[in-house]
Amino acid sequence: MLLLDSNDYYHISNDEFKCFRQLSICSTHGWSLRFKLRLNPFPTRDREHKYLLFSTGAHETHGDGILIYLYQLNNVAYLEFGLKEFLDDQFAYYWQIEVDLEIDQWIEVVTTIQQHMTSIGKHYQMKVFFDGYLYKETEIENYKEMFIFKYDQIHSKSTIIYGNSSGVATIDDIIYYEKILTDEDIAHVSLDVISLGCLKNNDRMHQYIIAETFDKWKLCRDECYNRKMKIALYSSANNECGCIQSSVELNTSFTYDTQCSCSLNKLCSDNKEWHVLVVSSTIDLIHTEVGLEVRLTDSSFLTYGRAQVQRNEGVEMIVSVKNERNLVALTVYGDIEDQESTNMESTSNEIHIIPGALSLSWKNAGIKKVQFRADYRRMVNDEMAEYHTINVEVVHVKTDLPLKFIHLSPNNYNGRTYQNFTVQTYGSIPINCTIDFGDGHRQANATKHHQYYTGFFSRNYTRYGQYNVSVQCFNQLSDNTTQITRTIRREKMNKKMIIYKNLIQTSTSTRFNLLSREDYSFRHVNCLNLRNTITNEKLKLIWRKTTLEVIPNES
Known part of the structure; x- marks a missing residue:
């Protein structure tokens, strides 16, 4: 379509693009959109920012079609691809596909819109492809209903495209098709987009090489995609192929040059050079790893499960959310620092925070209720928000009390x-x-x-x-x-615990010294019974200082 060098939005007339103007007048064969996209680096944001990158008019209450939103929060950016279809004059169906993408990297995006007959009637379906591979397609049954104002004579007259100079993203080479692109067309990705450069053979290379060899680099890339790897390595000299799990692992394990001495599409005699190819720039989300957790940094503040602190004494809490990419906002409210309720009618304000350490202190004694709320992009346990409460007892500590007991x-x-x-x-x-x-x-x-x-x-x-x-x-x-x-003492004696010791007679015939001091368990019983192994005579002894005294056997 055009180059988008502007710090504002482009408004392009829909007259030339029938499918952009309204879905109902689009060809039954469907349509496709192809473009290059790069998400630019951005500063960490403590609140979510939302940008409209592209819309055929679906962002307006009287328009339908597709739209693309960019969301930024903390150090996370993700895209929402939306498809809006009119149901009647008041309601519309809305489907969406969300994706996290690598920052500061060119990605080739293809979207296709096609009408299908389903169990609930005819509806449009959207498919989204990145770098030649299908990412996701909308599920007809999973839709949202939106309130609209539909007028037969009023529709969106222009397509809105984000200007590149605005800072958050760069869009280039937009191509519109009034047809559904074939799998071969979609898979034909420009090397300028997916080629990162070349690296030399080294000692770590062997752990990434797979057994199969391929005479074309595209087949090597497809094999790495099937293995769910993000980076492919290909040698055009011997047709060897390697796969790396992520771009982070690539950057930490290897150093590569952006320029290659051999071409991917030609034979090369340099068998030490490996081409580095992007397989996928999407970031996989683990949706099961969710949950809001709050804990005290110093466990000594806990007394019988409740945190207890002094007035004006700071207590540090660690607030964490599993899978921060699912987090929209994190809020703390209730009895928080400098927001204490002075009477029952006043309420405390909310403070938006980011996961990490949070320090709070209080000037007045009493029970303080600190509440946390995490708002999510996707449902967690069938809820879009999760709550956690910490009760803190603020006490007045006296400084003039000696130990009472x-x-x-x-x-x-x-x-x-x-x-x-x-x-x-x-x-x-x-x-x-x-x-x-x-x-x-x-x-x-x-x-x-x-x-x-x-x-x-x-x-x-x-x-x-x-x-x-x-x-x-x-x-x-x-x-x-x-x-x-x-x-x-030994409370349970058995045969294995019986100690056999030799006793030597002293000058007093009724007194004996114990040679071994390994066991003195008999000290804390009234007496100790001994048996003469020769005469079988039983003796009853008691401990007196360092000797054993014989007690006559009355039996």
Whole structure:
């Protein structure tokens, strides 16, 4: 049609293009549109921007046909191809195809519009092709109803095309056909669009080469497309073919030149040169990976599942959305920083944010309800929006409170090797507590947020015996200590646990010394029964300091 070097929209008369003017007067054979498109780099945007790139009049309430919208949000850009068909004087059907494309790369786009007989009558269907391959086609049953104003004598008189100098996109070589292009016509893509250049053979090349060889580069590219790869490598010297999963992998693994010494369509003696071809510039979306998540950066703010902070103390939250390409807007509202409700009649304003870290603080004590809302392009669990709520308790912290008490309580039965302890105290922060397990091991814990301190400690004892467990807590005004005694013993004895030791008689015939100190479990029972393996005589012994004393066997 023309070159679009303008910083405004072009308005082209529809008189020469019958199918642009109105779908109902278009040929039953359908029509096609071919053009080159490049999405330009753009700064990160915290709110969604929408641009009309092309329209035959479908963006107006009294027009039908096709339109192309460009959306930009954060660092994501995507296109919406729309097809609008009149149902009656008040309503119209609307189908859409959305696609994410690589930025700053020329792409050849083909759209075809053709009428089909369906179970619900005659309707138009749109197909969208990128770089010679079918991307998607509209499904007749999946449409939206739009409210319109249709007049028999009034229709769109011009086609609107985005001007290239406006910055967000570049459109070139627009060709209009009053027919449906054949698969061969669509697959005929200019090398100027898909050829990125050439690279030299290196040590990493072998991992991308496939077993098949092809005498034409188009067959190599088709094979990579069937393998769902984005980049094809082709050697015109030996007809070898390679496939790379993405352009990111290409740029990180190889360095290539934009100029090639060999032509793709001619034999070449340089067997070290590989042509780099774009297979697809579309970005695949994983629609199942969705979901709004909010968590605290510092888990020490959590108390029994609720965040607790001091007045004027900032708390940082990490807000994330799986598959940000599906995100339209992310909003936080409710009791947020500098937006607190002073009475029941006032409401807090909304703040639009981007995924990442968010810091909030409050001046007044009380329960604060912070709400998050994610608005999506595509449905998530049958909804276009998702919500998440964080309750924060803002407390007034006193600075003149010495430690009032220390409570140390065991959470396990006496005798078990694995012991859990809970320490509780109250006073001005920061509070530091250190527990001595009585076996040479210590564990420390501190809080900078909570006046009502609760700490959890655990120890797995490896030796049997009696241990004095003590805990010391302190703040800037005082310190305090308390302790308890825990006994570790064998509760379930079996034959494998019976210890056979030799006892040597001392000068006192009724006293014996135990040679081995590996096991002292008998210290914490009333007595220990021993048996003489020769005479089968049973002895009852008790522990007294470092010796065993014989108790006469009354039986």
